[in-house]
Amino acid sequence: MLKKERAALVQRRLDELYPETPIPLDHSDAFTLLVAVLLSAQCTDKKVNEVTPELFRVAGTPQKMAALGQEKILEIIRPLGLSKQKAKSLDGLSKILIEKHAAQVPQSFEELEALPGVGHKTASVVMAQAFGVPAFPVDTHIHRLAQRWGLSNGKSVAQTEADLKKLFPRESWNKLHLQIIFYGREFCTARGCDGTKCDLCRDLYPNRKKPVALKKA
Numbered sequence: 001m002l003k004k005e006r007a008a009l010v011q012r013r014l015d016e017l018y019p020e021t022p023i024p025l026d027h028s029d030a031f032t033l034l035v036a037v038l039l040s041a042q043c044t045d046k047k048v049n050e051v052t053p054e055l056f057r058v059a060g061t062p063q064k065m066a067a068l069g070q071e072k073i074l075e076i077i078r079p080l081g082l083s084k085q086k087a088k089s090l091d092g093l094s095k096i097l098i099e100k101h102a103a104q105v106p107q108s109f110e111e112l113e114a115l116p117g118v119g120h121k122t123a124s125v126v127m128a129q130a131f132g133v134p135a136f137p138v139d140t141h142i143h144r145l146a147q148r149w150g151l152s153n154g155k156s157v158a159q160t161e162a163d164l165k166k167l168f169p170r171e172s173w174n175k176l177h178l179q180i181i182f183y184g185r186e187f188c189t190a191r192g193c194d195g196t197k198c199d200l201c202r203d204l205y206p207n208r209k210k211p212v213a214l215k216k217a
């Protein structure tokens, strides 16, 4: 099967499995989404959704977040991994939003990636899910599945993103990003699969005998 054919089959199956793609991180606007995505680094969405109700109750805007300050932010987000670093980033980025962006979340990759704690993946999620701009944020699930489905050689996260963008129509990127994450969470964990368990992998690679040697993100 050609790579393009594998991509088409993957997309068909994911559309059948996940016709709806609700955003997993609870939020009410671009700012609260940005905060939730930043908090989700090295942490599950479920855990993030446990701390954000209280955080957004007291600091749902850049002004309130900046007024709350690093120490108080830390008290609320302490159950999450990397909480000290994240509290510092939230305090810093809220101040920058107020000073440079009229307390609004900017709508460009460049401006988003200039904010503390915001890398390309976080910026891509915000551009896609807050502003509807086509993007293909690559997390560990997507990096892994792209290799197991033979859609990328997994040389780097940047390469996986470029490969997936080439293979799928631009208007489907935002949906596919979530569908692949849902599939990864439900079926395809980091370890324990020889690449022959799911119908999807079996159909993509009927002759596969050995596990796929994964390159890490």
Ligand code: SF4
Pocket: 148, 187, 188, 189, 193, 194, 195, 196, 197, 198, 199, 200, 201, 202
């Ligand atoms: S067969 Fe294994 S590697 Fe392939 S998608 Fe299923 S769980 Fe993932």
